[in-house]
Amino acid sequence: MNFKQQYRATFSEIHASEELKKKCFNVKNKEGKAIQLTKNKKKVMAILAAAALAASSAVAVNAAEADSGVLGSAWKNLRVYINGTEVSASDYADGDQFKITSDNGDIVIYKADDLPEQGDGEDGGVTVSVEIHDDETHSASVSITEEAPPTAAQEDASAAKS
Amino acid sequence: MSDEEFTEAVQRYSDMLFRIALSCCKNRSDAEDIVQNVFLKLFRHEGFFNDEEHMKSWLIRVAVNEGRRYLSSPWHRRVTCPMDDESLAKEGILFEIPEQSELFFAVRSLPPKYRIVVHLYYYEDYRVGEIADMLGVRETTVQTQLMRARQKLKSKLSEADYEF
Numbered sequence: 409m410n411f412k413q414q415y416r417a418t419f420s421e422i423h424a425s426e427e428l429k430k431k432c433f434n435v436k437n438k439e440g441k442a443i444q445l446t447k448n449k450k451k452v453m454a455i456l457a458a459a460a461l462a463a464s465s466a467v468a469v470n471a472a473e474a475d476s477g478v479l480g481s482a483w484k485n486l487r488v489y490i491n492g493t494e495v496s497a498s499d500y501a502d503g504d505q506f507k508i509t510s511d512n513g514d515i516v517i518y519k520a521d522d523l524p525e526q527g528d529g530e531d532g533g534v535t536v537s538v539e540i541h542d543d544e545t546h547s548a549s550v551s552i553t554e555e556a557p558p559t560a561a562q563e564d565a566s567a568a569k570s
Numbered sequence: 571m572s573d574e575e576f577t578e579a580v581q582r583y584s585d586m587l588f589r590i591a592l593s594c595c596k597n598r599s600d601a602e603d604i605v606q607n608v609f610l611k612l613f614r615h616e617g618f619f620n621d622e623e624h625m626k627s628w629l630i631r632v633a634v635n636e637g638r639r640y641l642s643s644p645w646h647r648r649v650t651c652p653m654d655d656e657s658l659a660k661e662g663i664l665f666e667i668p669e670q671s672e673l674f675f676a677v678r679s680l681p682p683k684y685r686i687v688v689h690l691y692y693y694e695d696y697r698v699g700e701i702a703d704m705l706g707v708r709e710t711t712v713q714t715q716l717m718r719a720r721q722k723l724k725s726k727l728s729e730a731d732y733e734f
Contacts, residue, residue, distance in 0.1 A: 409669075411723070411732040415677075415692040418670040424588035428602045432580045432609040 571615070579625065580609055586626075587633050589693065593685040594637025604636045630694070631704050634686060641682055676726040684719040687712055 591601035619625040665671035690696045702709045
């Protein structure tokens with residue numbers, strides 16, 4: 409059997425969706441200026457999940473196997489819960505900022521507008537901010553803005569050194 | 571680039587770019603994001619293309635670079651997304667012929683840098699030298715990657731007895 413022929417036959421079955429083409433056609437506004445394309449909402453969820461994972465040193469959350477907090481075996485299946493209630497990806501939009509904190513083992517996600525007053529409800533937990541940039545690269549960054557409290561093991565190690 | 575030219579480019583190259591993007595990443599959604607970024611860059615591109623082939627190779631190069639950036643992004647490494655029959659079916663990728671399914675998964679099992687080279691060589695029909703130019707690597711690198719990819723594929727597709 410000829411590999412090239414079979415390869416071409418196989419990958420000929422894969423096509424870009426009409427929805428994708430439609431998005432690509434519309435990369436400019438009425439003035440002809442390039443505009444940001446609609447970011448994949450699922451990716452927003454993945455970014456949130458990544459942030460949650462970054463904050464999860466003290467929380468048992470694993471994107472691959474998690475059964476609490478952030479769920480799913482793949483990012484496309486990730487679910488995000490706020491105070492125990494699942495929220496939809498459509499609740500988020502490009503440019504939104506989020507704060508994710510760990511609170512008694514739960515991942516709590518705040519939309520920027522809904523953030524509690526400083527010091528309110530944040531009891532020294534891990535705080536992660538997620539910025540979803542609306543630039544030409546659709547890049548997203550996850551950064552830990554406050555240091556996580558040391559784990560018991562780290563404290564033990566530090567005490568041993570001193 | 572005029573609106574007509576841009577529309578024509580989207581129509582003509584969406585499938586090609588989507589397949590290349592899928593070679594770089596783990597799922598359809600990420601591949602779609604890569605394709606969108608490529609066309610956004612095309613729209614913003616102010617240079618000229620000498621001919622159709624020039625534009626095509628430019629698009630491929632941008633897609634590969636976008637794919638590389640995707641692969642190196644920290645959050646992509648944190649999340650796994652297995653590509654099995656079930657997940658592919660959910661994403662609208664289905665193969666009715668078992669040999670095609672087997673070949674697809676064998677290729678998917680290769681490292682991304684091998685997948686891209688294999689795709690450009692076997693599907694887009696580029697020569698080794700052209701692929702090296704597009705990827706910004708030496709010809710010997712492409713030859714080596716192709717050779718190793720074939721070895722790996724042979725071990726996975728041994729029953730099919732393919733001629734490479």
